[in-house]
Amino acid sequence: MDYNVKLEMFEGPLDLLIHLIHKNEVDIFDIPISTITEQYLAYLELMKSLEMSIAGDFLVMASTLIHIKSRMLLPSRHEEDEEEDPRLEIARPLLEYMQLKEMAKELSEREILGRDVFKRSDTTSFDEYPDMVPKPDVTLFQLMDAFRRVLALGESNGNIMVSMEKWSVKDKVESIMVLLREKTDIFFEEIFMKNQDLSEWVVTFLALLELVHMGWVRVFQPSQQSRIQLSACFDESNPSVYGEKDGKTT
Known part of the structure; x- marks a missing residue:
C-alpha cells in the first residue's frame, strides 16, 4: 500500500504523551516511564503498519523516552546527592504545552465579532x-x-x-x-x-x-x-x- 498519511497534519509527539498520561490516569510529575515508553513505541509501530508518515519529532521523543528510561534504571551514584528526576525532562515541556493548548482553546471559544462568529443573544x-x-x-x-x-x-x-x-x-x-x-x-x-x-x-x-x-x-x-x-x-x-x-x- 502507498497511502502515506502525514501524521503531523493531526497531532504531535507531546499530544501522544498527553493522551497516554490521561489514558493511564497518572500524574504528569510521576510518569511510569517504562510503561509510557512501551506504549509510545507501540503507537509508533501501529503508525508504521498503517504506512503513516512519522515526523522526525516523534522519533526524537522516542529516543528521549528510551534515554530517560535507561537513566531511571541506573543506580544512584551517591545516595546523599539529590539528583534531579530525569522525568522532568519531559514533564516540564509537557506541562507548558498543556497550558498553551488550554489557553488556545479558551481563545478559540471566545466570540470574535466581525470575523466568522455571530453574536449570540444573552438569552x-x-x-x-x-x-x-x-x-x-x-x-x-x-x-x-x-x-x-x-x-x-x-x-x-x-x-x-x-x-x-x-x-x-x-x-x-x-x-x-x-x-x-x-x-x-x-x-x-x-x-x-x-x-x-x-x-x-x-x-x-x-x-x-x-x-x-x-x-x-x-x-x-x-x-x-x-x-x-x-x-x-x-x-x-x-x-x-x-x-x-x-x-x-x-
Whole structure:
C-alpha cells in the first residue's frame, strides 16, 4: 500500500504523551516511564503498519523516552546527592504545552465579532437548545485506540481475512460519505461493518483520517464513556466533495 498519511497534519509527539498520561490516569510529575515508553513505541509501530508518515519529532521523543528510561534504571551514584528526576525532562515541556493548548482553546471559544462568529443573544441557553451543546472532538490517538478495538473484535470473531485485493482511499472516502448522506450521525464502527479484508479495514481508517483532515467529517464523543461518532460537514452542493476543487479534478 502507498497511502502515506502525514501524521503531523493531526497531532504531535507531546499530544501522544498527553493522551497516554490521561489514558493511564497518572500524574504528569510521576510518569511510569517504562510503561509510557512501551506504549509510545507501540503507537509508533501501529503508525508504521498503517504506512503513516512519522515526523522526525516523534522519533526524537522516542529516543528521549528510551534515554530517560535507561537513566531511571541506573543506580544512584551517591545516595546523599539529590539528583534531579530525569522525568522532568519531559514533564516540564509537557506541562507548558498543556497550558498553551488550554489557553488556545479558551481563545478559540471566545466570540470574535466581525470575523466568522455571530453574536449570540444573552438569552440563548444550551438547556433550551440541547442540540447546540458543543460536542468534544476526538483526537487522532483516541481514533487509533478505537481502530485497534475494532480490529481486535474482528479478529476474535473471525471476520478479518487477508487477500491480494487492493483498495482505494478515494473509493472508501466515497463509501463513508454515502453512509453520512443516509444518516446525520453514524458510529465509528459502522464504517467498517462491510469490511472483510485486513487491508480494506486499514484503507477505510485512512480514508476517515483524510476526510477529517479535509474538514468534511467531524469525529466526536458526546461523553467520555460513550461511543465515538461521525457527522458530515460537507455540503452536497459543494463539488469538492466529489473530488473536484476550484473547477479541477483531483
